[in-house]
Amino acid sequence: MNIEILGITVLWVFLFGYIMIGAIDFGAGFFNAYSVLTGKQRILTNVIQRYLSPVWEVTNVFLVFFFVGIIGFFPKTAFYYGTTLLVPVSFGIILLAIRGSYYAFETYGARGHKGYSFAYGAAGLLLPASLSIVLTISEGGFVELVDGQPVLDYWKLFTSPLTWSIVVLSIAATLYISAAFLTWYANKAGDREATDLLRKYALIWALPTIITAGGIIFELRKHNPLHYENIQRFWPMFLLSFLLFLGTVFLIWKRRQYGAAFGMLAGQFVFAFFGYGASHYPYLLYPYLTIYDSFTNHAMAIALIIAFVFGLLLLIPSLYLLLRMFLFNKDYVKGKEDHHA
Amino acid sequence: MDSVFYSRVLTELTLSFHIIYATIGVGVPLMIMLAQWVGIKKNDEHYILLARRWARGFVITVAVGVVTGTAIGLQLSLLWPNFMELAGNVIALPLFMETFAFFFEAIFLGIYLYTWDRFENQKKHFLLLIPVALGASFSAVFITIVNAFMNAPQGFNLVNNELINVNPLVAMFNPAMPTKVAHVVGTAYMTSAFLLAAIAAFRLLRGSNHIYHKKALYLTLKVGFIFSVSAALVGDLSGKYLAEYQPEKLAAAEWHFETEENAPLMLYGVLDDGEVKYAIKIPYALSILAHGSPTAEVIGLDQFPEEDTPPLYIHYLFDIMVTIGMTLLALSAIFWIGMWRKWSFVESRLFRWLIVISGPLVFISLEAGWWLAEVGRQPWILRNIMRTSEGATSSGQVPTMLVLFALLYLVLGIGSVVVLRRMFIRNPVEQEIADRQQVKGGDIQ
Numbered sequence: 001m002n003i004e005i006l007g008i009t010v011l012w013v014f015l016f017g018y019i020m021i022g023a024i025d026f027g028a029g030f031f032n033a034y035s036v037l038t039g040k041q042r043i044l045t046n047v048i049q050r051y052l053s054p055v056w057e058v059t060n061v062f063l064v065f066f067f068v069g070i071i072g073f074f075p076k077t078a079f080y081y082g083t084t085l086l087v088p089v090s091f092g093i094i095l096l097a098i099r100g101s102y103y104a105f106e107t108y109g110a111r112g113h114k115g116y117s118f119a120y121g122a123a124g125l126l127l128p129a130s131l132s133i134v135l136t137i138s139e140g141g142f143v144e145l146v147d148g149q150p151v152l153d154y155w156k157l158f159t160s161p162l163t164w165s166i167v168v169l170s171i172a173a174t175l176y177i178s179a180a181f182l183t184w185y186a187n188k189a190g191d192r193e194a195t196d197l198l199r200k201y202a203l204i205w206a207l208p209t210i211i212t213a214g215g216i217i218f219e220l221r222k223h224n225p226l227h228y229e230n231i232q233r234f235w236p237m238f239l240l241s242f243l244l245f246l247g248t249v250f251l252i253w254k255r256r257q258y259g260a261a262f263g264m265l266a267g268q269f270v271f272a273f274f275g276y277g278a279s280h281y282p283y284l285l286y287p288y289l290t291i292y293d294s295f296t297n298h299a300m301a302i303a304l305i306i307a308f309v310f311g312l313l314l315l316i317p318s319l320y321l322l323l324r325m326f327l328f329n330k331d332y333v334k335g336k337e338d339h340h341a
Numbered sequence: 342m343d344s345v346f347y348s349r350v351l352t353e354l355t356l357s358f359h360i361i362y363a364t365i366g367v368g369v370p371l372m373i374m375l376a377q378w379v380g381i382k383k384n385d386e387h388y389i390l391l392a393r394r395w396a397r398g399f400v401i402t403v404a405v406g407v408v409t410g411t412a413i414g415l416q417l418s419l420l421w422p423n424f425m426e427l428a429g430n431v432i433a434l435p436l437f438m439e440t441f442a443f444f445f446e447a448i449f450l451g452i453y454l455y456t457w458d459r460f461e462n463q464k465k466h467f468l469l470l471i472p473v474a475l476g477a478s479f480s481a482v483f484i485t486i487v488n489a490f491m492n493a494p495q496g497f498n499l500v501n502n503e504l505i506n507v508n509p510l511v512a513m514f515n516p517a518m519p520t521k522v523a524h525v526v527g528t529a530y531m532t533s534a535f536l537l538a539a540i541a542a543f544r545l546l547r548g549s550n551h552i553y554h555k556k557a558l559y560l561t562l563k564v565g566f567i568f569s570v571s572a573a574l575v576g577d578l579s580g581k582y583l584a585e586y587q588p589e590k591l592a593a594a595e596w597h598f599e600t601e602e603n604a605p606l607m608l609y610g611v612l613d614d615g616e617v618k619y620a621i622k623i624p625y626a627l628s629i630l631a632h633g634s635p636t637a638e639v640i641g642l643d644q645f646p647e648e649d650t651p652p653l654y655i656h657y658l659f660d661i662m663v664t665i666g667m668t669l670l671a672l673s674a675i676f677w678i679g680m681w682r683k684w685s686f687v688e689s690r691l692f693r694w695l696i697v698i699s700g701p702l703v704f705i706s707l708e709a710g711w712w713l714a715e716v717g718r719q720p721w722i723l724r725n726i727m728r729t730s731e732g733a734t735s736s737g738q739v740p741t742m743l744v745l746f747a748l749l750y751l752v753l754g755i756g757s758v759v760v761l762r763r764m765f766i767r768n769p770v771e772q773e774i775a776d777r778q779q780v781k782g783g784d785i786q
């Protein structure tokens with residue numbers, strides 16, 4: 001493995017981390033808003049306060065890690081993506097702000113403003129949509145060089161079926177991941193009502209997820225034949241991903257072992273995400289930017305990797321402690337303890 | 342050209358807003374730590390409660406700090422793509438390390454906040470705060486190193502637009518770094534101390550004569566005094582750094598036009614057609630500030646081409662910062678001498694009002710300091726390497742984004758103040774002390 005691949009793999013792992021824990025967070029916000037509408041609020045609000053509030057800041061750092069890391073390892077991305085993404089990413093920041101402030105203003109401050117819950121829920125759906133635009137753009141065809149400056153063609157972007165399939169996938173997958181996780185969490189908390197409700201959501205969103213995922217591969221055949229061809233080469237990963245998907249749905253359907261179901265779901269996304277990533281190789285932006293021509297100098301790469309290793313030594317035990325406190329602690333999960341400042 | 346202008350305005354706006362919350366984020370954990378430590382040592386429930394209430398408010402400011410920090414982090418690439426491409430190659434290391442500091446802080450803050458009274462041994466809970474304070478201070482250290490690099494870039498060679506001989510460590514340990522890091526971190530502690538002192542003084546003025554607020558005032562003004570001294574001392578060293586490495590910034594800040602020996606310091610005054618009027622002139626003081634000797638030669642603006650000199654209005658910023666810094670130093674010193682000599686004056690309403698005003702003042706000083714440092718670097722984004730106009734994006738949509746973000750910060754700013762007020766008014770400290778007495782059954786003074 002060369003150092004360029006090592007760099008992008010590290011970043012891809014953290015992006016994956018963000019997508020998974022971010023999806024749980026985003027989806028929970030949506031279900032919460034939905035339950036406010038249907039009068040079932042108590043159920044989900046509890047989960048959000050007990051599980052999401054203590055960790056939302058950590059979730060955010062995964063994102064920060066990714067965008068700081070990509071500038072560090074692949075500085076040229078700043079030029080191409082920085083110039084073209086001003087509008088979509090700025091919208092993303094504003095959506096993130098709505099969510100971050102919700103945790104602070106609502107769960108610690110005064111509680112219960114309905115409008116805020118809706119804004120928080122809506123932001124949860126719009127965020128994956130606006131951030132997924134980055135993946136769409138990376139497929140190429142939407143950015144052109146004009147006088148040496150990259151320019152994004154919005155018309156083309158918003159009229160492309162590829163864009164919209166990726167948007168739909170991002171939303172469906174968010175809700176699916178989130179519902180599956182929350183089913184497990186609610187079950188651990190011994191909350192039957194919430195478990196049943198969330199289980200239903202998980203099953204509802206499973207189908208759109210898998211259909212759009214397949215649809216995107218089909219879209220790529222027209223949009224980016226090179227990438228499409230590469231995807232074929234990784235078919236075993238996508239097959240495994242599909243089998244794990246079936247396993248997850250089966251377990252949730254049978255109301256069995258929600259923990260294992262979520263584990264399989266994570267596996268499904270690992271194979272799909274890394275299969276997709278590997279088939280994207282070596283391009284960061286078709287056809288302008290590869291991981292090789294955008295890579296930083298050797299000295300910086302080594303320094304970053306050393307810093308990364310030391311950082312991980314610090315991070316892994318701390319993350320473990322956090323999960324033990326809030327995810328695996330039975331009394332906490334069941335809501336028997338309240339020790340908030 | 343337009344996008345350059347608007348990118349600057351948007352950067353100024355985001356940073357000026359972020360720095361308020363970020364500074365609180367750096368300083369307040371230290372204050373919480375001190376209060377909790379004193380509380381555990383003296384077995385004094387008041388200090389523990391102080392720590393707990395500060396921590397509660399801190400949650401709100403951290404959230405806004407995280408949100409605005411994420412905004413500026415992304416905006417650096419969105420608005421200054423050319424600069425970030427170059428910077429990414431040379432100074433990405435501290436930026437990257439900063440994310441680990443964030444992780445560290447965020448993880449332990451989550452644990453700390455949700456584990457009050459969960460441990461038998463209070464010291465265990467206290468220990469969780471140490472990584473929070475370390476993480477926050479180190480994020481300030483790392484980001485300030487990046488900013489120091491912009492002022493004194495080194496650790497690479499630029500040959501025919503090609504970067505060679507990059508050395509990330511040399512880039513990090515640039516000449517601007519020691520004074521800048523020390524001044525920024527020290528003033529962050531100072532700022533938080535005065536902010537919390539102002540709140541305590543305000544509660545005392547508003548009828549509550551509870552000993553709790555007095556204890557808060559003693560603690561915060563002690564810390565405030567210590568870090569005002571450090572601000573002045575390290576500020577002086579920052580001046581010496583400027584004289585050596587960025588003489589144009591110092592000269593512009595001091596309206597020092599001609600290179601000369603025995604240079605006097607101009608305080609205040611106005612500039613009228615290149616002529617300094619109404620200024621207080623302190624003989625030899627500039628030579629002392631710049632080089633530590635009354636006769637030393639200080640480089641003036643005559644040594645620099647017009648297009649390379651920063652705007653002269655930074656003089657006012659410098660005066661504001663230093664005046665406020667010295668005033669607060671005096672204020673906290675008088676408080677301490679007064680407490681020691683039992684002057685009733687320091688417990689008068691007037692003096693308490695002065696302490697209340699110190700809260701907003703210290704933030705004005707902080708903003709003035711940053712504007713001085715950043716505007717004083719102009720026209721360079723990377724001194725002597727890249728001009729600000731060369732770093733900016735070519736996108737035409739910056740003005741729209743500017744409006745959008747201005748609205749966002751308005752909402753966040755108002756929201757955080759409203760929520761904080763509500764939180765503490767609904768749960769006054771007297772009530773909380775009474776509640777805790779009932780729970781514990783013991784008596785707490």
Ligand code: HDD
Nearest residue numbers: 521525528573576577579580663666667706707710711714
């Ligand atoms: C509460 C805030 C505060 C206070 C009371 C002071 N400063 Fe300051 N100053 C800052 C907050 C600050 C800052 C915001 O932290 C700056 C901006 C960038 C930096 O490095 O620190 C700064 C920059 C800064 C610079 C420019 C450094 C550079 O551009 O590299 C100088 C020369 C001084 N300060 C000097 C002083 C002196 C002589 C003070 C005497 C009391 C003083 N400061 C008080």
Ligand code: HEM
Nearest residue numbers: 349352353356357360484487488711712715716719722729
């Ligand atoms: C947080 C405290 C800071 C504040 C309040 C602040 C303030 C400012 C201001 C007022 C300007 C505009 C100068 C002008 O246009 O005349 C500016 C420019 C800029 N600053 Fe800072 N700054 C801060 C820290 C930093 C740090 C730590 C970095 C780097 C990592 C940085 C990067 C920039 C960049 C890229 C620009 C735009 C280019 C320019 O106009 O020079 N700033 N900042």
Ligand code: HEM
Nearest residue numbers: 060061362363366367403406407410411413414443477481
């Ligand atoms: C260009 C300048 C800056 C950038 C790019 C930047 C970036 C960021 C980012 C991305 C975050 C969010 C981290 C998270 O998700 O937890 C953040 C938060 C923070 N920043 Fe900044 N920052 C800048 C300037 C500063 C300065 C000058 C200081 C200190 C003096 C500072 C101190 C902090 C702290 C302590 C936090 C943690 C949140 C809090 O406690 O309020 N930042 N910053």
